[in-house]
Amino acid sequence: MGDLMKIFNTRTGLKEDFIPQDPFEVKAYVCGPTVYDLCHLGHARTYINFDVLKRYLISLGYKVIHVQNFTDIDEKIDQRAKKEGISPHEVAERFIREYFFDMDSLKVMRATKYTKASEYVPKIIKITERLLELGYAYRSGNTIYFDVGAAGGFSELVKDLNETIVDEIRVQGKRGPFDFVLWKVTGQGFDSPFGIGVPGWHTECVAMSMDTLGETLDIHWGGKDLIYPHHECESLIAKTLTGKRFVRYWVHNDFVLFKGEKMSKSSGGKIYIRDLLEKYPAEVLRTWILRSHYREKIEFSEESLEETQVLYEKICKAAAKSRDKEEMGQCAKDFAAIFMSALDDDLETGKALLAVEELSDRVLEGKVKGAWRIFSLVETILGIRLRAPH
Numbered sequence: 522m523g524d525l526m527k528i529f530n531t532r533t534g535l536k537e538d539f540i541p542q543d544p545f546e547v548k549a550y551v552c553g554p555t556v557y558d559l560c561h562l563g564h565a566r567t568y569i570n571f572d573v574l575k576r577y578l579i580s581l582g583y584k585v586i587h588v589q590n591f592t593d594i595d596e597k598i599d600q601r602a603k604k605e606g607i608s609p610h611e612v613a614e615r616f617i618r619e620y621f622f623d624m625d626s627l628k629v630m631r632a633t634k635y636t637k638a639s640e641y642v643p644k645i646i647k648i649t650e651r652l653l654e655l656g657y658a659y660r661s662g663n664t665i666y667f668d669v670g671a672a673g674g675f676s677e678l679v680k681d682l683n684e685t686i687v688d689e690i691r692v693q694g695k696r697g698p699f700d701f702v703l704w705k706v707t708g709q710g711f712d713s714p715f716g717i718g719v720p721g722w723h724t725e726c727v728a729m730s731m732d733t734l735g736e737t738l739d740i741h742w743g744g745k746d747l748i749y750p751h752h753e754c755e756s757l758i759a760k761t762l763t764g765k766r767f768v769r770y771w772v773h774n775d776f777v778l779f780k781g782e783k784m785s786k787s788s789g790g791k792i793y794i795r796d797l798l799e800k801y802p803a804e805v806l807r808t809w810i811l812r813s814h815y816r817e818k819i820e821f822s823e824e825s826l827e828e829t830q831v832l833y834e835k836i837c838k839a840a841a842k843s844r845d846k847e848e849m850g851q852c853a854k855d856f857a858a859i860f861m862s863a864l865d866d867d868l869e870t871g872k873a874l875l876a877v878e879e880l881s882d883r884v885l886e887g888k889v890k891g892a893w894r895i896f897s898l899v900e901t902i903l904g905i906r907l908r909a910p911h
């Protein structure tokens with residue numbers, strides 16, 4: 522490989538050469554879902570986008586160690602459990618199963634390891650105790666808070682707090698407005714030296730990622746909505762504990778919009794993956810997501826999915842016509858180079874697919890020889906299986 526792959530680092534706001542700590546191995550941590558509901562299109566996007574990065578890195582020769590968590594401690598899980606008259610554990614386990622069903626349908630490669638917050642409570646408690654000892658945490662009433670001011674404030678991802686964060690709630694008893702919860706004594710949940718209760722969300726990912734991947738991660742991936750507070754807080758906790766850089770490359774994908782609004786579970790317009798899979802094949806859904814760059818917003822529309830279905834069928838037809846395994850001609854070589862350099866440039870899957878579309882036209886016109894290699898890249902790197910057209 523000549524030039525290094527470039528990836529956009531949220532921390533610096535720049536496309537940077539991708540250089541992992543170990544030249545052969547990439548340590549990647551992806552924030553997983555809170556398991557209280559089925560996955561929607563926004564989840565599909567996050568995990569498909571990361572899946573392509575992972576497949577691409579594997580194609581470059583890296584071994585990718587991919588850890589992903591399930592947030593199985595959350596008020597929303599408790600609420601659903603109450604409503605359905607079952608235990609929070611049953612709710613979480615059910616939606617973990619549903620998660621795998623959806624992601625397997627979408628051909629998302631499984632992570633090396635999946636972790637659950639509930640299994641990391643002892644480690645989360647240890648971190649909280651350590652932060653108290655170091656003077657970066659304090660107790661106020663029933664809550665243990667992280668003292669953002671004592672730790673030097675946020676500096677990793679959010680550049681201007683006042684401008685970026687408008688909805689920070691001032692809670693009585695907090696030393697600073699941005700201090701966040703490490704442990705809340707609620708009388709229910711988990712036993713701890715601070716009292717029976719539940720951990721805050723941010724510590725969980727620090728505990729799980731450090732335990733499985735070490736103190737410094739190469740890639741930390743998540744949806745853009747996680748930049749603040751989740752990733753900023755994770756970063757501050759980790760740096761306070763180790764004094765080292767926690768993450769080399771912070772990578773965030775943008776949202777799927779529905780009627781101009783972010784698709785999230787709280788704001789009405791959520792489209793479940795499995796509802797869409799009743800209408801469109803998984804390959805079409807993947808192609809639709811990958812036609813946009815991961816840092817662009819995607820507006821959901823049935824028309825664009827139908828258009829993508831037509832495109833997918835055309836690519837399949839061209840791939841079927843190219844099964845001859847002929848020697849690559851110059852034109853096919855040029856297209857392969859365009860495909861790879863698009864992915865090298867911050868994972869421009871949209872540009873890569875445009876090249877595939879153009880190539881498909883030429884193949885169908887009988888103008889290109891040996892194009893099967895490029896279609897096999899579509900299958901292995903973009904994870905889009907090209908089926909024989911009927």
Ligand SMILES: [Zn+2]
Nearest residue numbers: 552553726751
């Ligand atoms: Zn997380």
